[in-house]
Amino acid sequence: xxxxxxxxxxxxxxxxxxxxxxxxxxxxxxxxxxxxxxxxxxxxxxxxxxxxxxxxxxxxxxxxxxxxxxxxxxxxxxxxxxxxxxxxxxxxxxxxxxxxxxxxxxxxxxxxxxxxxxxxxxxxxxxxxxxxxxxxxxxxxxxxxxxxxxxxxxxxxxxxxxxxxxxxxxxxxxxxxxxxxxxxxxxxxxxxxxxxxxxxxxxxxxxxxxxxxxxxxxxxxxxxxxxxxxxxxxxxxxxxxxxxxxxxxxxxxxxxxxxxxxxxxxxxxxxxxxxxxxxxxxxxxxxxxxxxxxxxxxxx
Numbered sequence: 001x002x003x004x005x006x007x008x009x010x011x012x013x014x015x016x017x018x019x020x021x022x023x024x025x026x027x028x029x030x031x032x033x034x035x036x037x038x039x040x041x042x043x044x045x046x047x048x049x050x051x052x053x054x055x056x057x058x059x060x061x062x063x064x065x066x067x068x069x070x071x072x073x074x075x076x077x078x079x080x081x082x083x084x085x086x087x088x089x090x091x092x093x094x095x096x097x098x099x100x101x102x103x104x105x106x107x108x109x110x111x112x113x114x115x116x117x118x119x120x121x122x123x124x125x126x127x128x129x130x131x132x133x134x135x136x137x138x139x140x141x142x143x144x145x146x147x148x149x150x151x152x153x154x155x156x157x158x159x160x161x162x163x164x165x166x167x168x169x170x171x172x173x174x175x176x177x178x179x180x181x182x183x184x185x186x187x188x189x190x191x192x193x194x195x196x197x198x199x200x201x202x203x204x205x206x207x208x209x210x211x212x213x214x215x216x217x218x219x220x221x222x223x224x225x226x227x228x229x230x231x232x233x234x235x236x237x238x239x240x241x242x243x244x245x246x247x248x249x250x251x252x253x254x255x256x257x258x259x260x261x262x263x264x265x266x267x268x269x270x271x272x273x274x275x276x277x278x279x280x281x282x283x284x285x286x287x288x289x290x291x292x293x294x295x296x297x298x299x300x
Contacts, residue, residue, distance in 0.1 A: 038066040039066055048085075049084070059142075060096065061098060074132075077132060082298070122147065135247065136157075137155060140152045144167070146181070152215070153184035154180060157216045158215040162218050164218075188214055190212075277296055
């Protein structure tokens with residue numbers, strides 16, 4: 001949960017709501033709105049879910065309320081069977097990591113229990129986002145550190161503003177990684193470079209992050225919001241179930257042996273071809289028209 005540089009202690013913290021303020025425009029039962037909520041999620045009728053970190057005054061540092069808010073948002077997306085998720089952070093920075101001001105108020109066993117509660121909620125959120133079919137787009141700006149790297153890396157498409165810097169930051173305060181950072185980084189940038197980033201905590205600028213595979217693309221900071229919106233909307237119109245299968249094949253392929261993975265691909269392809277999405281895709285190709293996958297309901 002490490003913060004950026006000296007930590008989220010560079011920022012003041014404020015009292016926040018108990019989690020996500022969910023404003024569905026679907027048939028979901030809404031949670032009570034809370035203007036001070038740390039995480040918001042808006043699920044639109046077209047299947048696009050907007051998940052927003054709302055602690056811009058604190059660099060969107062992750063405290064317990066934010067971790068629980070992310071979990072509530074992930075579960076809302078799961079229940080609504082959304083078609084795409086757009087993850088953003090308010091303010092100058094996407095996420096500077098854990099809220100060190102909150103953590104510093106505790107010591108000993110109380111601190112350990114608190115961090116277990118924070119990481120349990122945060123990790124459940126990451127697991128839930130990974131398990132749904134809907135792809136996630138993350139738009140990252142400013143400082144990204146600690147668990148913020150985990151959130152950015154968890155997205156299927158990570159767009160970075162040209163002013164972004166990434167810093168692992170964990171070991172600079174005597175912490176070890178969380179938020180899947182020690183799992184994601186070696187797979188994205190290679191184990192040697194991942195260890196170097198985690199041990200030295202050097203700042204990685206946007207251009208290098210794209211070169212080494214930490215982000216998908218770099219865009220001018222003034223165009224980040226529009227580019228992320230357009231990417232998420234394009235994915236929203238795609239074959240959601242096929243997206244989900246593809247995401248899981250890529251993930252499992254990192255550890256599966258080739259023979260097993262080829263069997264998994266064959267079974268998945270056969271099921272996809274027989275599905276409503278597969279039939280619509282082939283019919284559209286033969287009819288020389290654009291496929292309409294949005295008429296096929298996505299699965300919870």
